[in-house]
Amino acid sequence: MSQPLRLGIAGLGTVGIGVVKIIQRQADLLAKRAGREIEIVAVSARTRDKDRGVRLNAYDWEDDPVTLAQRADIDVFVELMGGADGPAKAATEAAISSGKDVVTANKAMLALHGQQLATAAEAKDRVIRFEAAVAGGIPVIKALGEGLAGNEIERVVGVMNGTCNFILTQMESTGSSYQEIFDQAAALGYLEADPTLDVGGIDAAHKLALLASVAFGTKVAFDDVQIEGIERISIEDITLAADMGFRIKLLGVAQMSGRGLEQRMSPCLVPANSPLGQLENAMNMVVLEGNSVGQIVLRGAGAGEGPTASAVMGDVMDIARGMRLATFGQPAKTLADARPATTSIPAPYYLRMKLLDKPGALAKIATALGAAGISIDRMRQYGHTDPSAPVLIVTHKTSPSAISDAIEGMKEIDVMVDEPVAIRIETV
């Protein structure tokens, strides 16, 4: 058996403790699989005196994660502190410059500084692995970057924020408002300290930008992700979408075409009977589409101690086994600049509006859509007790700009109550 692989773990929150537990609980199993022992040498966290439910006294303690990262007696720096900058980035840079491999769950840091960190690591012949940063326990970075390495990747679609999916599916199953379920999620501890990271789509957009880099061989381009959160999704839209055979998901889509690279994280309708449509509660799902493999669907827990620690350990085991791969699948210096698509690929849209119940009202809407070049696939007007009638339209494929034009045109229509709601329908 080879020398043990020696870890320094910075960050002893849920995931860090999960990693410690795995290594303590099944050291023999890991050693048998890796051909060497996996050994924790030292740990670091903000507070030392805190009962974390595991024995840590066999490990050296470092107050400063940078000092931990530089220790000569570790091989791999396991960064589980989080935060795009600050101590996480400083310690990761220190680890790289002192010749360590890095395993991290830090999607924000890599979404913002991935290119710089990967370049630095490769200059030192070191790797950064980040399976735990995307979709929790689902080995999607591995599936995409290794398993499907023979494919030209066409599209990556996914639900990558369990909290948002929890909120949306709970709204549907209970009929409660967004705010009611948001408050419940907050009480359950499901939300980040800054909840806009979750419900604003930013956390999921970080993940999407990392997936896009691996999928398309482009530099991480988080700033190019079009981000829209779920805050505007009403229970009415969820109910009416269901009536049309759809469910609303916070959907990430990364797609390469002649238009360039499109990266969107936004609420979309998906067919209720599709794998994505059937995804309940806090689960994650990523759909990978390649020119040879067709469509691969991966589903699992997107967060939590066990699943995320499992992903960290997958990366640690790869390094222990000598399986080394450039951070984004190919050397950072060979990654292309992402040319952002200026407009989205056409798609059908869901349009909800309220019309005064007057003769010719529907005709005026249909005319406005026609004027914008949008044709109607399905239309439903619902019964109502107040003077305005809810009307739902599913369009044929059209461009986002045509939808904007149509909505602009509808503002002139005297029968329109409130502004129409438009949500893209993603075909998956």
Add this chain to the structure above:
Amino acid sequence: MSQPLRLGIAGLGTVGIGVVKIIQRQADLLAKRAGREIEIVAVSARTRDKDRGVRLNAYDWEDDPVTLAQRADIDVFVELMGGADGPAKAATEAAISSGKDVVTANKAMLALHGQQLATAAEAKDRVIRFEAAVAGGIPVIKALGEGLAGNEIERVVGVMNGTCNFILTQMESTGSSYQEIFDQAAALGYLEADPTLDVGGIDAAHKLALLASVAFGTKVAFDDVQIEGIERISIEDITLAADMGFRIKLLGVAQMSGRGLEQRMSPCLVPANSPLGQLENAMNMVVLEGNSVGQIVLRGAGAGEGPTASAVMGDVMDIARGMRLATFGQPAKTLADARPATTSIPAPYYLRMKLLDKPGALAKIATALGAAGISIDRMRQYGHTDPSAPVLIVTHKTSPSAISDAIEGMKEIDVMVDEPVAIRIETV
């Protein structure tokens, strides 16, 4: 850039040609990702003069795959001939003994000779990779053996034969008999030359035995797989199971417990609203359960040119990138002998019977079940025009032997028409 990785491909059927096409179509993409070119040096197949729709004249031709496997100018022998023994095995052995790595899609060969071949490869410091042998394009061997390497695997469940899933879902959607759909599948070319490999469950059992080895660190134990095909599944069972909220799947289950290793490939009921229950047509799905990650579900095409070639290329790319792993995830000599479970883990069962419509008939059945220690979860008697009534029972968890006892006991019952049908319900 490093030296090209030089391939010799034996077998130019659907999958072999798919591999050639990928390498011809996107050589630059592969080279960029691997950091070196992927080059086909020589090919071999039974017939040379045959239009296969791709240009092969840039490659050397070998009539004998063994000669191909031994060529000094190849690094990797890609075995896509199939067959557990004969030329495939001879050529694989020749490749190993002349120091080549091997990539194969040959489930039968590895299910029967995997231990011997892996041992031989490791003695030469070579690898055998077989992602394409299990579940087509789904990178399940990689997910299980690498991505989840930090987990103690608890159970692997899957639908791994697309033809059987096609037959079962077509029976349900059309209401046709097994024989009718079997004949259609044959006409569509979906069946192996020997169809019992598909419908008899043997092909899927080969795959299950390979997954079990990777999951549990045990020697491949194909002979221990309990195999039952789908031939006895009637349209009546499919319809009645659906009425109870289930669908029938040819389900592979590998599970390690105190009883030992259980490997079953047999028709089972699964909840209709579960991911497995929703799997349509020729798709494959594998569910992986680990003690940290929880449940991961992988879905994709289980066969066909593109998906299977994608899996082959994933393995080739790993080798090109220097990512080398022992065949079954750890050295073959460290794999444990699988201790087969002598009895299955208890499960609920579906029981269908026909009873003469006489007073006390149901009571007699209930009594027979009670005598075998089986308690009833749900029971339905259906309307009928002939003198016998269809009766469905879903039991609480019980052992297979109790079910056998109960069926034996029911034979004595005078109101019973035909023998009851019993199918296990797998909770996934």
